[in-house]
Amino acid sequence: MTSATAQDAEPLSNSFQNIILKLHQYWSDKGCVILQPYDMEVGAGTFHWATTLRSLGPEPWSAAYVQPSRRPTDGRYGENPNRLQHYYQYQVILKPSPAESQDLYLGSLKAIGIDPMAHDIRFVEDDWESPTLGAWGLGWEVWCDGMEVSQFTYFQQVGGFDCNPVSTELTYGLERLAMYVQGVESIYDIQFSDTMTYREVYHQAEVEYSKHNFELADTDMVLRHFADAETECASLIDGGVALPAYDQCLKASHLFNLLDARGVISVTERQAYIGRVRTLAKACAEQFLKSRGHL
Amino acid sequence: MPELLLELFSEEIPARMQRRAAEDLKGLITDGLKKANLEFADARSYWTPRRLTLVVDGLPETQPDLHEERKGPKVGAPEQALAGFLKAAGLSSIDQCEQRETPKGAVWFAVTEKKGGPAADVLPGVIEAAIRALPWPKSMRFADQEFRWVRPFHSIIAVFAGTALSGSVDMRPGAVAFGVETKGHRFLGSGAAITVSGFDDYIAKLRDEKVILDPTERKASIDRQLREAADREGLTIKDDPGLLDEVTGLVEWPVALIGRIDDAFMEVPPEVLTASMRAHQKYFTLNRPDGSMAPRFAVIANMEAEDGGAAIISGNERVLRARLADAKFFWDQDRKTKLEDRLSDLEKVIFHAKLGTVAERVDRIAGLAEALAAHIPNADPALCARAARLAKADLTTEMVGEFPELQGLMGRYYALDQNEDAAVADAIAQHYSPAGPGDACPSEPTAIAVALAEKLDTLVGFWLIDEKPTGSKDPFALRRAALGVIRLVLENNVRIGLKDKALTHGIFFKLENASIDGEDLLRFFADRLRVHLKDEGVSHDLIQALFALGDEDDLVRLVARVHALRDFVNSEDGANLLTAYRRAANILKAEEKKDATEYNGAPDPEQFEQDEERNLWAALSSVAAQVGVMIEEEDFAGAMRLLASLRAPVDAFFDQVTVNADKPDLRRNRLMLLSRIRGTMGSLADFGLVEG
Incomplete structure (x- = not known):
């Protein structure tokens, strides 16, 4: 449903924000709900409730959105041209999985200039x-x-x-x-808009968050917050509300990642923490299905 | 004769599963054909990333008619028996049966002729059952379907004798109907469905659509293209059969392209470059004529691009730059910390919950390597200890974290970088070896010491905590460790006693009081040694005959004795003497049982009555006197030859002398003489365990 004016206009450049706009346009044309990012700290676009919780239950659901993602251990103080602790994923969820999933995906590559x-x-x-x-x-990684x-x-x-049904999930690493498509060798050289580089937008944040993640975060406090989020999640489940409980589950998940980056979690403890978060996630999934009358 | 063509078309099947799936499909279909009495001449399977294909030649148009005979009750049997028989045979009246005379009288026989059905009616069921039964290592559901396949399943070609079979696979809900259409290459093909009438038509049309169906042909094409591309650059491709197989399963239309590696990365060790290119990118390495690594890589694309691959090469070069930038960063970063300064980090790495940290293990291996140096010709104890101390340090480097398969090798590079003795560096690189039958065995003194210490520490450690392999379960690869010890010791002539206190009493584990069952560990080695020597054609009973002596824990000496024993048993004198030994042993066993006593000890020469007794006694005494010295001097072949000299007097004794003489004293004395045959031979091996 490209409008006449869009066809007449200059083609959009390959700037970071235009790639997002093109993907939005493409997936909107394919019938997806275009959502905004989830306002929680998450490690990947998959964690958005629009993917995790909405992939449960029988109702059809198609959505696309950008998700800022945080991986505290990947911080490199803004010095590594290929690694960030905060980056963007473009996420698409198609439920039930369409028979032409692969073709739809390849169409999206064409839309952003990859022939x-x-x-x-x-x-x-x-x-x-x-x-x-x-x-x-x-599934696959697409090369x-x-x-x-x-x-x-x-x-x-x-x-x-x-x-049930199965969904198709697509995740694009937007910086990569x-x-x-821009032919640059460093994330920081990406043209964010036609006038602004990724460095100008995000470099300071990478330096400061790396320092926070690796040096400054108060681990005792983070440990307390983890326990708080865990308790709150459980009590919200008891209260019968899946989505607010899920917020707390993801909070706990991010705090665990932060503790991991600070190096205060041993190998054996690591498994235990992951297990605790998984228990929360399962409870949220169960409550979500209950709330929608599927359990 | 009609042909069956079957193609199962899906989204990309993981490369590692394709071959097995195609073979399973062939197995399931051909089994189904046999059960349906459909004979065929030949069945061949093919695969690409998106399709499993099977062609069966020489099928009949119809199933053969079946002639069945069923024996029933006797003529004149009760009504009930006849009714049951008719029911089982599917007949309505006894008039449809015939009487035949048998030795037991006249008997009813039901003879039925079953008309074979058209193959085209039978095949759909065979195909559908095979598809449902095909096993995948991991399978998935799709959309709302219950049907499971490795990835979404799209279409089926099922053509018999040029026409489509009618049938379908139930997707629950929905179905995929059998048809005559497929698609070509995802990008290079026309995009339209192609219609096929048989295998020749199918394979030719696929080729037009840029799909090489036959994996053997694809692989040969990749191999040829790689060689030609390398040749154009004056280079050679480094052989990598595993990678070649893998990339064959990733493409339908292979195109080899050569890209450049930036010079800046060529200072990184070539093994690192290869590991990075291979693991992450599936690139082949190229070598210069002198064998050194060239700054080039080869990639197998699934695409014939209009620009001749320029954009594809440039894209791959960019990816590789990012990959190698990581590798170079690790290389630069790792060298900033000396190996010995990494040892404290090993205190945080658990080797096994009950066996402590890797740092503790390193302490033990260093102590053991130093002690072993005394038994290894030209080994310098200080160098052995130093190499052992540094051997595991590379486990804490970023590079080994990223590429675990480079452990040891990176240690060598980092050791050389910090100017360690070359022997130390090589020992670090080789200390995991030999890791399998195809792996080279260390042969330099320092490397031998550390490699041995590493494996002995593993074996003794797991024996101490009673974690031994059982059946097919060997999670700590203890069998491999034992085989490694055997090869290190035998190939380098290392003389150590496996029951040595230093090993069996947890001395190096700082557990003075803990000890392991040395006999049990020795039995474990004996088992591995049997496997090892089987390749040499040494049968297991010979090894058992020597282990049974109980005191032999030096594998080098043991194997020398095994070889001498084998040659002895294979010689005419030896085989004969073995027979005589058994005769002596059997007589003794029987008489000992009868008399409820054991005959052991010297006979009284005064009581000999015949020359054969005196001659045998003289020969036995002479052999016994010499054989001990020869064993001491490890002249096992000589000892065996000496033993063979007993054949004549032993044979003469059995020919002329009656052991069970009437006079009790004489009988007793002769049994004593026999016991000396057993005893003298028994000092060399337990001949009672030798078979054949």
Whole structure:
């Protein structure tokens, strides 16, 4: 449903924000709800309730959104051209999984200027599993000329529950895609808008958050917050509200990542923490299904 | 004769599962054909990332008619028996049966002719059952379907004798109907469905659509293209059969392209570059004529791009730059910390909950390597201890964290970088070896000491906490460790006693009072040694015959004795003497049982009555006197030859002398003489355990 004015206008540049706009347009045309980011700290676009919780139950659901994602251990003080502790994922969820899922995905690559006839696009086995979410699926990482540009997963289970129907989940690493279509070697050289670079927008944040994640975060306090979030999540489940409980579950998950970055979690404790978050995620999934009358 | 063509078309099947799935499909279909009495001439399976294909040649148009005979009750049997028989045979009247004369009288026989049905009616069921039964290591559901496949399943070609079979696979809900259509290459194909009438048509049309169906042909094409591309650059491809197989399963239309590695990365060790290119990118390494690594890589694309692959190469080069930038960062970063300064980090790494940290293990291995140096010719104890101390330090480096398969090797590079003795560096690199039958065995003194210490520490440690392999379960690879010890010791002539206190009493574990069952560990080695020597054609009973002596825990000496024993048993004198030994042993066993006593000890020469007794006694005494010295001097072949000299007097004794003489004293004395045969031979091996 491209309008006449859009066709007449200059084609959009390959700036970071235009890639997002093009993906929004493409997936909106394909019938997706275009959502805004989840206002919680999460490690990946998958954690958004629009993917995790909405992939449960029988109702059809298609959504696309950008999700700012935080991985505290990946911080490099703004010095590594390929690594960030805060980055963007573009996330699409299609439920039930359409028979033409792969073609739809390839269409989205064309929409952002990657012509499959000029490149080597491959679907390489990569099964997805999230021990914290109690979730798994089968699929691929999609390679473009040897670079992983997306994760493509058919969700089988979330929160310990079978997905019925199965959804198609697509996750694009936006910075990588932008580096590729713009032909730059460093994340910081990405043209964010036509006038502003990624460095100008985010470099200071990378330096400061790296310092926070690795040096400054008060681990005793973070430990307390983890326990608080865990308790709150459980009591909200008791109160019968899945979505607010899920907020607390994700809060606990992020705090665990932060503790991990601060190096205060031993290998054996690590498993125990992951198990605690998984227990919360399962409870949220169960409550979500109950609230919608499916259990 | 008609042909069956079957293609199961799906989204990309993981490369590692394709071959097995195609073989399973063939197995399931051909089993189904056999059960349906459909004979065939040949069945071949093929695969690409998106399809499993099977072609069966030489099928009949119809099932053969079946002639069945069923034997029933006797003529004149009660009504009830006849009714039951008719029911079982599917007949309505006894008139449809015939009488036949048998030795037991006249008997009813039901003879039925079952008309074979058209194959086209039978095949759909066979195909559907095979698809439902095909096992996948991991399978998934799709949309609202209960049907499970490795990835979404899209279409089926099922053509028999040029026409589509009618049938479908139930997706619960929905179905995929059998058809005659498929698709070509995802990008290079026309995009339209292609219609096929048989295998030749199918394979030709797929080729037009840029799909090489036959994996053998694809692999050969990749191999040829790689060689040609390398040749154009004056380089050679480093052989990598595993990677070649993998990339064959990732493409339908392979195109080899060569890219450049930036010079800045060539200072990083070549193994690191190869590991990074192989694991993450599935690139092949190229070598210069002198064998050194060239700044090039080869990638197998699934695409024939209009620009000749320029954009694809440039994209791959960019990805590799980012990958190698990481590797170079690790290389630079790791070298800033000396290996010995990493040892404290090993205190945080648990080796096994009951066996402590890797740091503790390193302490033990260092002590053990130093002690072992005394038994290894030209080994310097200080160097052995130093190498052992640094051997595990690379486990804390970023590089080994990223590429675990480079453990040891990176330690060597970092050791050389900090100017360690070359022997120390090599020992670090080799101390995990030999890790399998195909792996080279260390042969330099320092490396031998550390490699041995590493494996002995593992074995003794797990024996101390009673974590031994059981059946097929060997989670700590103790069998491999034992085989490693055997090879290290045998190939380098290392003389150590496996029941040495230093090993069996947890001295190096700082557990003075804890000891393990040395005999039990020795039995474990004996089992592994049997496997090892089987390849040499040494049968297991010979090894058992020597282990039974109980005091032999030096594997080098043991194997020398095994070889001497084998040669002895294979010689004419030896085989004969073995027969005589058994005769002596059997007589003794029987008489000992009868008399409820044991005959052991010297006979009284005064009581000999025949020359054969005197001659045998003289020969036995002479052999006994010499054989001890020869064993001492490890002249086992000589000892065996000496033993063989007993054949004549022993044979003469049995020919001429009656052991069970009437006079009790004489009988007793002769049994004593026999016991000396057993005793003298028994000092070399337990001949009672030798078979054949």
